[in-house]
Amino acid sequence: MQKADLEHPRGNVTRRRFLQHTIASGVAVATVPRSLVRAAAQTSSPAKTPWYRRASLWGQTNITERDPVRYDIPWWREYWKRTQVEAVIINAGGIVAYYPSRFALHHRAEFLGDRDLFGELTKAAHDDGIFVMARMDSNRAAEDFYKVHPDWFARDVEGRPYRAADKYIACINSAYYDEYLPDILREIIQRSHPDGFTDNSWAGLGRESICYCTNCATRFQAKTGKALPRKADWDEPAYREWIMWSYARRIEVWTLNNRITRDAGGPECIWAGMNSGSVTAEARSFRDLKEICARADIMMLDHQRRDDDTGFQQNGDTGKRVHMLLGWDKVAPESMAMYQSGPGYFRVASKPAAEARMWMIAGIAGGIQPWWHYVGAYHEDRRMYRTAEPVMRWWKTNERYLVNRTPVASVGVLWSQRNTDFFGRDSAGDVVDAPYTGFMHALVRARIPYVPVHADDLDRESTRLQLLILPNVGALSDGQTATIRQFVHRGGSLLATGATSLYNEWGDPRPDFALADLFGCHMAGTTPPLRSATSRDSGSAATGAFAPSPSAHTYLRLTPELRARVDGPNAGDEPAVTGERHPVLRGFEETDLLPYGGTLSALHVDPSAVVPMTFVPAFPTYPPETAWMRQPRTDIAGLVLSERGTSRIAYMPADIDRRYAREHLPDHGRLLANIVRWGAGESIPLSVDGTGLVDCHLYEQPGRMILHLVNLTSEATWRAPLDELVRVGPFKVIVRLPAGVAKPRGSLLVAGGQLAIARTDGTATFEIASILDHEVVVLE
Numbered sequence: 001m002q003k004a005d006l007e008h009p010r011g012n013v014t015r016r017r018f019l020q021h022t023i024a025s026g027v028a029v030a031t032v033p034r035s036l037v038r039a040a041a042q043t044s045s046p047a048k049t050p051w052y053r054r055a056s057l058w059g060q061t062n063i064t065e066r067d068p069v070r071y072d073i074p075w076w077r078e079y080w081k082r083t084q085v086e087a088v089i090i091n092a093g094g095i096v097a098y099y100p101s102r103f104a105l106h107h108r109a110e111f112l113g114d115r116d117l118f119g120e121l122t123k124a125a126h127d128d129g130i131f132v133m134a135r136m137d138s139n140r141a142a143e144d145f146y147k148v149h150p151d152w153f154a155r156d157v158e159g160r161p162y163r164a165a166d167k168y169i170a171c172i173n174s175a176y177y178d179e180y181l182p183d184i185l186r187e188i189i190q191r192s193h194p195d196g197f198t199d200n201s202w203a204g205l206g207r208e209s210i211c212y213c214t215n216c217a218t219r220f221q222a223k224t225g226k227a228l229p230r231k232a233d234w235d236e237p238a239y240r241e242w243i244m245w246s247y248a249r250r251i252e253v254w255t256l257n258n259r260i261t262r263d264a265g266g267p268e269c270i271w272a273g274m275n276s277g278s279v280t281a282e283a284r285s286f287r288d289l290k291e292i293c294a295r296a297d298i299m300m301l302d303h304q305r306r307d308d309d310t311g312f313q314q315n316g317d318t319g320k321r322v323h324m325l326l327g328w329d330k331v332a333p334e335s336m337a338m339y340q341s342g343p344g345y346f347r348v349a350s351k352p353a354a355e356a357r358m359w360m361i362a363g364i365a366g367g368i369q370p371w372w373h374y375v376g377a378y379h380e381d382r383r384m385y386r387t388a389e390p391v392m393r394w395w396k397t398n399e400r401y402l403v404n405r406t407p408v409a410s411v412g413v414l415w416s417q418r419n420t421d422f423f424g425r426d427s428a429g430d431v432v433d434a435p436y437t438g439f440m441h442a443l444v445r446a447r448i449p450y451v452p453v454h455a456d457d458l459d460r461e462s463t464r465l466q467l468l469i470l471p472n473v474g475a476l477s478d479g480q481t482a483t484i485r486q487f488v489h490r491g492g493s494l495l496a497t498g499a500t501s502l503y504n505e506w507g508d509p510r511p512d513f514a515l516a517d518l519f520g521c522h523m524a525g526t527t528p529p530l531r532s533a534t535s536r537d538s539g540s541a542a543t544g545a546f547a548p549s550p551s552a553h554t555y556l557r558l559t560p561e562l563r564a565r566v567d568g569p570n571a572g573d574e575p576a577v578t579g580e581r582h583p584v585l586r587g588f589e590e591t592d593l594l595p596y597g598g599t600l601s602a603l604h605v606d607p608s609a610v611v612p613m614t615f616v617p618a619f620p621t622y623p624p625e626t627a628w629m630r631q632p633r634t635d636i637a638g639l640v641l642s643e644r645g646t647s648r649i650a651y652m653p654a655d656i657d658r659r660y661a662r663e664h665l666p667d668h669g670r671l672l673a674n675i676v677r678w679g680a681g682e683s684i685p686l687s688v689d690g691t692g693l694v695d696c697h698l699y700e701q702p703g704r705m706i707l708h709l710v711n712l713t714s715e716a717t718w719r720a721p722l723d724e725l726v727r728v729g730p731f732k733v734i735v736r737l738p739a740g741v742a743k744p745r746g747s748l749l750v751a752g753g754q755l756a757i758a759r760t761d762g763t764a765t766f767e768i769a770s771i772l773d774h775e776v777v778v779l780e
């Protein structure tokens with residue numbers, strides 16, 4: 001058989017030839033027909049685990065309008081088997097219908113003819129024992145539709161319909177969502193009985209476009225007694241209410257759609273929408289991640305690729321963030337592009353296998369289930385069909401270690417979508433995301449396990465945590481600050497930065513930090529201190545002292561200096577200073593300065609607090625003759641440390657977290673890690689020693705620990721799509737053992753084989769010789 005046959009939808013591979021191939025290549029083939037497995041699952045008692053908690057491996061061929069005349073269903077069925085998918089996502093309706101809908105305005109795919117491609121594919125999947133999520137994309141329609149139902153479509157402040165290219169955007173408060181889409185969902189269920197629904201863009205218009213249609217005006221007036229806001233103004237009560245009202249409508253749509261699909265298709269016929277891994281993207285489209293996770297049976301993530309700013313590790317972070325809200329017993333599959341999806345966007349070209357593979361592996365480490373995604377059912381770049389298969393096979397073999405587990409971490413990073421909205425406002429990327437990302441990068445680099453903690457879940461999570469990080473979390477309610485205070489009073493430690501607690505839940509400034517007594521310092525100067533008309537970022541709450549700014553030529557001075565001890569020229573008239581430095585400055589013994597880049601204003605620091613770093617104001621960089629410090633010393637604090645009982649509290653006004661996310665200076669990463677280690681004390685359960693960038697995720701199951709080590713060491717000097725995996729190692733690993741795992745044996749799920757483990761003082765120590773893409777260690 002030609003190798004190309006298996007690679008090509010036109011290869012027309014028969015079931016028998018596929019079996020010959022797989023048997024010849026030593027790949028196990030399931031002996032029980034999967035249709036029987038599925039039938040058994042569907043007819044079993046209600047107490048049995050529902051299908052959406054069992055379908056872990058997913059696939060999606062996003063159907064183009066051309067595909068109905070070239071969709072090689074037998075080839076794709078073989079591909080489903082090769083990749084061991086348990087559920088597939090098949091385009092059904094919305095903007096384009098892939099079945100002959102009885103609704104004349106439900107536009108059929110251009111090349112569909114009278115074919116029922118959705119029905120045929122659904123039957124094929126069901127015959128193969130594979131669950132089906134019908135994919136909807138229900139937010140816009142063509143002009144003929146608009147002309148029949150002009151009142152179903154969103155309008156701008158001038159009354160003109162909002163459009164996207166040649167389509168019209170439906171209003172989420174119209175009968176399009178309340179009546180038309182429910183009819184479509186029922187039709188699809190009655191015709192083809194999919195197991196559930198997912199929807200690519202279910203949440204309607206985003207925050208940037210206020211809809212002024214009659215439906216919106218009437219409903220908003222009825223709910224709030226107010227007219228719709230004329231423009232986006234975060235300080236205007238009507239705009240704030242419009243934001244909250246818009247969030248509530250999305251939850252209403254979520255609930256409505258679930259009622260429709262379950263009524264028509266049975267209790268397991270769920271509607272699961274689709275959500276982003278980015279909180280800012282969720283905020284812009286009024287999808288409240290916490291509220292949705294509280295209602296979701298499964299989390300369908302549309303988060304397809306690595307972003308240059310946030311790296312592969314962001315997928316591990318997303319997995320943890322979602323599971324911390326959803327629960328670790330549910331699945332969160334994620335659409336992962338097998339095509340080149342940016343930077344450089346090519347729908348029918350293969351993404352370098354290493355790049356796609358590492359995105360999958362990084363997500364798996366965070367508890368995400370892989371879901372291959374292609375656009376179009378026919379590809380001339382057949383390399384992309386090779387990428388997912390080995391990852392999916394590895395996943396299936398090791399499934400029991402990859403689901404139903406809980407993270408082991410003593411460090412939590414606090415976040416809330418409310419903060420993204422009302423503190424981040426129109427600059428959430430700079431104001432909220434970057435500080436969070438800076439800590440994520442620093443923790444990954446330092447191999448310190450952490451979990452993202454929602455501000456409203458802190459009470460529940462606090463017993464597991466020793467250190468809580470608040471990365472520039474400006475907007476906190478009085479209730480949230482009270483919970484943080486309780487956490488500290490129970491002995492927990494804090495590391496807060498920037499404008500943390502300086503605003504209330506609406507983004508209105510407070511005269512001082514709500515947590516000033518814990519921080520050991522207070523705002524100085526005028527009240528409110530942080531608004532500045534001259535800031536380049538005037539639309540954001542975080543203007544003034546803590547505003548993101550272009551890099552200035554500033555420094556942080558490490559105190560006390562060590563000049564008399566070190567090897568270097570004397571400054572002449574400068575006094576020699578000696579003294580012990582604080583442990584957070586470990587590793588910086590040969591410097592008295594760290595590069596900073598931001599600006600700082602004076603704070604009132606409590607006498608009991610320690611200030612290990614002070615601000616050095618900007619001085620010229622050019623011409624070089626002018627590059628000398630005009631003011632080498634100030635008493636403006638760059639970091640304030642205090643201790644109360646077992647609690648250690650660090651407040652860092654300097655936006656080192658944001659700068660590390662943007663500029664990646666190793667000194668900044670090291671400083672953040674040092675402060676984390678000081679705050680966390682002895683609580684960090686893991687130590688990994690060896691060269692390379694390795695993202696570590698530690699989990700627990702009854703009687704078992706699971707450690708993911710994801711090799712993020714890149715082969716490129718520039719940030720390019722990953723094209724070659726670089727082997728790293730050896731690593732010396734020390735894991736603290738919980739009571740239930742006293743004398744574990746260790747095994748490697750990727751390299752295979754057993755580990756030699758040394759046990760001392762409740763820890764296991766072992767060496768991993770090398771890691772290519774990742775390794776997973778099981779101690780049990």
Ligand SMILES: [Zn+2]
Nearest residue numbers: 171211213216
């Ligand atoms: Zn509207």
